[in-house]
Amino acid sequence: MADVIVVGAGASGLNCARLLSREGLHVVVYEARARVGGRIRTFQPADGGPPLELGAQVVHGDRNPVHELLGPGRTRAVPRRVTARIVEDGTARExxxxxxxxxxxxxxxxxxxxxxxxxxxxxxxxxxxxxxxxxxxxxxxxxxxxxxxxxxxxxxxxxxxxxxxGDTVGEGEFAVEGGFARLPERLAEGLDGRLRLGEPVRELVYEPGRVTVRTDAGTASARAAVLTVPPAVLIPGLPAWKAAAATDLPAGDGCCVVITLDRPAPDTVIVFDVDGSTGFTRCAAGRPEVLVVAKADAAASLRAAGTGTALSALLATALPWTAGAAVLEVVVADWGQDPYARGAFTAPRAGREDAARRWAEPVDDTLFFAGEATVAGEQLPWVQGALASGERAAEQVLKALR
Known part of the structure; x- marks a missing residue:
């Protein structure tokens, strides 16, 4: 029997598992996807061009713990001088x-x-x-x-x-050399043999001091479990009050798309769509890829556009240079439709501000909770919030087991 089962190999789960393993505990991590990273996902162009992010976009702040976790020289400041435009009333403007x-x-x-x-x-x-x-x-x-x-x-x-x-990570925005996926890869180092990829947890049964989880491969038990999956991905077996907290923490819709065209962009541009159809659209001078990051209603609009002429029309409104360009490839990360995410991330809802605290509260010193949803309304729900929640859960587990 393991000491701790961690459910989810995103930033929070991997950080928690890393810290617990460092303290000598036997930790097993179950991840539904065939990869680590959760909602961190990097697109690597086939020609070796700069990577694009289909999930977490940038490292926020010069004091963000991501810098230390990756090591010196692994992050670089995102240039501030970028041409920025908007789409408003169907017209591109400065x-x-x-x-x-x-x-x-x-x-x-x-x-x-x-x-x-x-x-x-x-x-x-x-x-x-x-x-x-x-x-x-x-x-x-x-x-x-x-x-x-x-x-x-x-x-x-x-x-x-x-x-x-509550944000203390400092100023600026930074990109990860080689892509944000380097972070979960780094966090997973040393967990070889303890990662169970492609094994979603279907159900859990617990009593004080013992947890049993069921996956498609069978069952496994531990003295404690840390659940890092989004509340919207509710695992059967949790107490009713936890399920109630989960319903008060819906994840917002999100969809990211990389479109590779048959021509390079003439300029580096970021476009904010005030009209609500595409969210933020980016392109880099000399590169054929266009990245669209859409949330809330814009995610539904982008999803409905599919990969054909409707998508090309949306692009041409935001980036007129794409008009008439042929689409060579479309890569989609549809977080709102992802069964293991059910959305982009969790934001605090008016009148339900205590939901994150309730979701984060341990159960019988046996079930513990981490992930950006546990800090909603107290910290920014970006990667640093997820990392901090994994560290907090690790401290709680160590105190309970020792």
Whole structure:
């Protein structure tokens, strides 16, 4: 019998397993996919060009623990001087239009971070109270949808403010040399023989001090288990109050697509679609790939476009240079339809701000919980939040077992 079973080999599960193994515990990690990384997924162009991210996009902050985990020289700052545009009312415009005669979305989000008295308000209701209307309101609502994968009418203003205040990773954005998938590969080092890839946990049975999980390959037992799967991927066998917490933590829809065209991009550009059809679209000068990262309603729009002419039309609106280009390849990471993700990530919902705490709470010092959903509304739900949750769960397990 193992000491600990970890369910999920994303950033939180691997970090937890790594720390527990380092303390001499016998840990076994079960992962439903045939790879490690969870919602970290890197696309590698066939010609060896720069990788593109189909999941987690960048390392946020110069003090992010990812830098230390990867080692010196493994990350590089993302250039700040990039041509930025928007699509608004079906027309491509310069990004500066968002701050011409109105408050830019990022300015309003910064105001929210410093705002007292927002408890109980949704982001949309807070914006109305701030007098945000018309084109300003349309743009900032879509900004929140794309950055938080949630409907602003449901998104907690207090949770967003707390998450920003709880962020301590510093400034800047960084790319991982060779792709973000290097991080889970690094975390998995030393876990050889303890990783069970392609084995989803179908059910668990527990009593204080003992957990048994059932997979397609059979059953396994341990003294404790750490569940890192998203709450939306509810594993049968959890107590009713845990299932209730899970229903209050829905993951927002998300879909990422890499489209390889028959011609290279003339410029490096990022486009924010205010109209809500494509989220953020990126291309790099001299490269034939276009990356689309869409969340909330835009994810559904991108999904519905498929891989044919409708997708080409969406691209041509955001990036006019793609008009008439032939599509050579489309690679999709549809997180909203992924049975082991059920969405991009979890954002705090107004009126349900305690759900993350309830989901994170251990059960009988035997079941423990990690993953970005456990920090929703307290920390930013990016990779650093997932790593921190895995470390917290490891500390809880060590205290319980020792």
């Amino acid at each position: 990004m500066g239009a968002l701050s011409s005669g109105r408050r830019a979305p990022w300015q309003l989000e910064a105001v929210l971070q410093r705002s007292p008295g927002v408890t109980g308000l949704s982001v949309a209701s807070w914006l109305r109270a701030c007098g945000s209307t018309g084109t300003e309101s349309t743009a900032v609502l879509e900004w929140f949808r794309q950055n938080w994968a949630a409907d602003p009418e449901e998104l907690s203003a207090a949770g967003i403010a707390r998450a920003h205040r």
